[in-house]
Amino acid sequence: MNGELAALVAMCLYGNDWLSRSAEPAPALDASNSAFRFVSSWRSQCSERGLFRHRSWEGDGVAAWLQHVKEGGSQRLTLLIGDGAASSGLPGHIEASFANGGRWAICTDGPRPRIWFCAWSVRDRADPNNRIWAVEMTSRGLPAAMEPVVDLGSARTDLRTALQAIERFAQSTDLRSWAGWFAQALGLLDTSEPVIPYNPDLAPSTAPTENRQLLAAAVQAWVFGGMGSWNDLVFQDEAQQSAYLDVTRRLYAAVLTAIATAANTAA
Incomplete structure (x- = not known):
C-alpha cells in the first residue's frame, strides 16, 4: 500500500x-x-x-x-x-x-x-x-467540515466486484501469481479474524471487524507500484491491453473507496 x-x-x-x-x-x-x-x-x-x-x-x-x-x-x-x-x-x-x-x-x-x-x-x-x-x-x-458520504456495504460490494473481475482477467491471461494475489484479497473480505498485510497495526483493536476486513482486503489489493508491479504490465494484444486498463482503473477506484470508507466509519 x-x-x-x-x-x-x-x-x-x-x-x-x-x-x-x-x-x-x-x-x-x-x-x-x-x-x-x-x-x-x-x-x-x-x-x-x-x-x-x-x-x-x-x-x-x-x-x-x-x-x-x-x-x-x-x-x-x-x-x-x-x-x-x-x-x-x-x-x-x-x-x-x-x-x-x-x-x-x-x-x-x-x-x-x-x-x-x-x-x-x-x-x-x-x-x-x-x-x-x-x-x-x-x-x-474550509467553510465547513467535509464529510463524504460513505456506505460500508456498498464499498465491500464494489471492491469484491472489482477484485473478481481483475482475478478473472489475470486467469484468462495466464497471470497465475497475480490471480492468486487477488484471490487472497477476496478471502480477506470474509475472514473472521482479518490481519492487515504489511501494516497489521494500521487499525486500532477497537475497529469493527467489518472495517478491518475491508481495510485488509484493500491493502492486499494495492498493486499500484512501480517496476515489477501490476502497473508495469503491457499487453501486445490491443483487446487485452484495453481490458487490462479497464479492470485496473476499476480496482483502483474501488480500493480507494474501500480505504476511505474503512477509515471514516470505524468509530
Missing part, C-alpha cells in the same frame, strides 16, 4: 479512537506505528488570519498535531481522497506510485474546519534504520 496514504489512514483511525476517549495522551504514531516505519520527522504547521489578528502554530510529531486539533475543538478526523485525472495527466493509479502523487488529505471539523495536506521529501537515503522521509503537514481553512 502507498506509505503516504497508510500514514493518513492510521492517523484517522487512531486519532478518532483517541478523540472519542481522550483520557490518555495522544498516540505518538510516528514513533510506534508501522505505517511510519520510514519516517524520520513529522512537522505540522498552520496559519490563520482573523479579523484582528494572525494565528500560527507549529509542532513536531503526530501526537502534537492531534493535541492541537483537539484543543481547537475538533471531534472528528475525515480521510479525504480525490478523484479524476492527476495534474500530471497520468492516470491516478500510475501517479500514486510516485512520491506525493496521491490526492488525499485529512479534514478536521470543529469551529474552524481545516484540510491538512502532507509533503514528503527524502532527508537521508543512508539512514541506518531506513527512516529516510521528512514530512511537512500544512493546512488551509
Whole structure:
C-alpha cells in the first residue's frame, strides 16, 4: 500500500479512537506505528488570519498535531481522497506510485474546519534504520467540515466486484501469481479474524471487524507500484491491453473507496 496514504489512514483511525476517549495522551504514531516505519520527522504547521489578528502554530510529531486539533475543538478526523485525472495527466493509479502523487488529505471539523495536506521529501537515503522521509503537514481553512458520504456495504460490494473481475482477467491471461494475489484479497473480505498485510497495526483493536476486513482486503489489493508491479504490465494484444486498463482503473477506484470508507466509519 502507498506509505503516504497508510500514514493518513492510521492517523484517522487512531486519532478518532483517541478523540472519542481522550483520557490518555495522544498516540505518538510516528514513533510506534508501522505505517511510519520510514519516517524520520513529522512537522505540522498552520496559519490563520482573523479579523484582528494572525494565528500560527507549529509542532513536531503526530501526537502534537492531534493535541492541537483537539484543543481547537475538533471531534472528528475525515480521510479525504480525490478523484479524476492527476495534474500530471497520468492516470491516478500510475501517479500514486510516485512520491506525493496521491490526492488525499485529512479534514478536521470543529469551529474552524481545516484540510491538512502532507509533503514528503527524502532527508537521508543512508539512514541506518531506513527512516529516510521528512514530512511537512500544512493546512488551509474550509467553510465547513467535509464529510463524504460513505456506505460500508456498498464499498465491500464494489471492491469484491472489482477484485473478481481483475482475478478473472489475470486467469484468462495466464497471470497465475497475480490471480492468486487477488484471490487472497477476496478471502480477506470474509475472514473472521482479518490481519492487515504489511501494516497489521494500521487499525486500532477497537475497529469493527467489518472495517478491518475491508481495510485488509484493500491493502492486499494495492498493486499500484512501480517496476515489477501490476502497473508495469503491457499487453501486445490491443483487446487485452484495453481490458487490462479497464479492470485496473476499476480496482483502483474501488480500493480507494474501500480505504476511505474503512477509515471514516470505524468509530
